[in-house]
Amino acid sequence: MDFDYSPKVQQLQARLNAFMDQHIYPNEARFHAEIEANRAAGDAWLPTRVMEELKELARAAGLWNLFLPESELGAGLSNLEYAPLCEIMGRALWSAEAFNCSAPDTGNMEVLARYGSAEQQRQWLEPLLAGRIRSCFAMTEPAVASSDATNIESSIVRDGDEYVINGRKWWSSGGGDPRCQVFVFMGKTDPNNPSRHQQQSMILVPRATPGVTIERQLPVFGFDDAPHGHSEIVFENVRVPVANLLLGEGRGFEIAQGRLGPGRIHHCMRLIGLAERALEHMCRRSLGRVAFGKPLAQQGVTLERIAEARILIDQARFLVLNAAHMMDTVGNKVAAKEIAMIKVAAPNMACRVIDWAIQVQGGGGMSDPFLAPAYAAARSLRLADGPDEVHRNQIGKLELARYQPPSAPR
Structure with a gap:
């Protein structure tokens, strides 16, 4: 490329x-x-x-x-x-x-642009694109291991011209923002479907619908992450029109995969920018701070970390650009391995570089207004949009598939 x-x-x-x-x-x-x-x-x-x-x-x-x-x-x-x-x-x-x-609005706008009906786009996509409202993505649940999205237990049950929604969600980013007017909610419409990937659906839930209760805002390493934040939300007998369903029953997993691919690359590229700025902090601090008679920049361990940070950031950037190129040329499905690779590489890289910047900063680094929340954000992204372990498993399976013997002809 x-x-x-x-x-x-x-x-x-x-x-x-x-x-x-x-x-x-x-x-x-x-x-x-x-x-x-x-x-x-x-x-x-x-x-x-x-x-x-x-x-x-x-x-x-x-x-x-x-x-x-x-x-x-x-x-x-x-x-x-x-x-x-x-x-x-x-x-x-x-x-x-x-x-x-910014997330989650970018992902939700992509969902509406790709999968929304004309009326859904008029009601929700247009004001989101104009910046008049904000939105929330409600997928993860506290009661199950949501790294496996087929575990999701929230229910979406049809009752005449309405769907009745019940469930508890958390890490629902943006839910506490008073401008948030709509939730993209994932739940099961057909829990007995033999295909575990066709049990789920996605539906639009207006924020003001009776039965929606935001119970609390979740802290991230002690930060409340305001004014963005992450909510724990209860949906109790929430009724919305059948027309609020996205794409069709059983299509939720498909929508989720379409949403998360671009979202992952956005997170990874922002992390590279975050790590670049952390490296700048590390370099400036090391040039101006003296310990044991000479600047930190002249200490061997600091030089090594600066060099390693430069290597790690550039490696991650090239991986992300390659994944973006493949998404554009062969599509997200074919680029699944490359997307998974960057989702592991970029957050781990950022955590390491920001950690080194904090170390050079000294005690003040733990409360630095940029470095401390930057580390919390980078660490959280080793879980958001799929934990490292899930992506590594996927990469390993895709790599092994290259060496599997071809199936014998029937």
Whole structure:
């Protein structure tokens, strides 16, 4: 593949980097200060004023909905073209929202664009693309090992012109945001289907539907992750119209796989941006901090870690670009191994690089306003969208399949 970015992508990179320099980095302190003020007032999940201002600036700059491939609704970028832009956004944990390119909305918009009916798109996709509302993806459950999505127990039962929904979900990102107006909910419509992958369906649940209760916001290593956050939600005898079903009964697993492929590459590219910035922190700190009579940058262990970080980041980037190229050229199904590989490689790389940056920072690194939440975010992504173990198993099976003897003709 050609690793050179096209002139279009290079122009977008320059514009996006300029926006980050002019608007994102200078507003990091203000963003966190507004969250603290909201928290002190009793609701850390209220939208911040600075984010709403940044959204208007990004929209005016033409840096809006860059993420949506294979659709006229987005910027018309391929996965390979979007990847380096996603990396730039990842340099600040919260900045992707300013460009309407943040999870879980990106994945939910892709679901609606690919699988939604015309009416579902009118009601939910259009306001999401405009940034007027936000959404939540409700899949993981506390009572079962959700790394195996066929374990999901929540029920979706048809009753006349409605479906009745019951279940408990958690790690439902974005559920606590007051702008969240719709949940993409996964449950079983046919638990007795012989095919374990055709028992599940996905359905749209409006936030205001009776029976939906957000019980709590889940902390991540002590961080509440506000104003994004992750909710534990109870759905009790929730009734929605039959028309809210996505694609058809038994198609939930298919939709989930279509949703998670692009989402995984987005997470991985943002992690590369996060790791790049952590490496910058490590280098600047090591040049200015003296221990045992010389700068940390002259200590052998620090030099080794800086070099290793550079190698690991570049390795991960090339893996991600290759996966993006394959997704664009042969499709997500054929690129399954490459997608699984980056989902293991990128979070582990980011955890290691950020950990080294914290170590160079010293005691202050554990409470550094960038490094500490960056580590928590990177570590969580070794579980989100499938744990390392599931992806490694898939990679191993696909690799072994290359050496299986061909089936004998019948």
